[in-house]
Amino acid sequence: QVQLVESGGGLVQAGGSLRLSCAASGSIPYVMAWYRQAPGKQRELVASISNRAVTYYTDSVKGRFTISRDNAKNTVYLHMNSLKPEDTAVYYCNTQPSIYSWGQGTQVTVSS
Secondary structure (H helix, E strand, O other): OOOOEEEOEEEOOOOOEEEEEEOOOOOOOOOOEEEEEEEOOEEEEEOOOOOOOOEEEEEEEHHOEEEEEEHHHOOOEEOOOOOOHOEEEEEEEEEOOOOOOOOOOOOEEOOO
């Protein structure tokens, strides 16, 4: 079972940027994705990337977030720009659909 470890979250002011990383303990040949879960809400898909770098973004982050992957390093990234308070959530990575156990995620808090 591949283990996923997310990192890079933090507290940032609105309009700021963060880069999240997801390190996998093994190869990641599948479609990889970032998800987020805000307090009191269901986990939602934020962005995904295929092993051929075809990407998908949910409407609320289009133009602000960029997903990328480094297959040699078994790592997936999420570059987040122009952050908004509504982006505040715990961010997780997994395949899409999710097949691995969920990691602990990384907290992103955007202050207004």
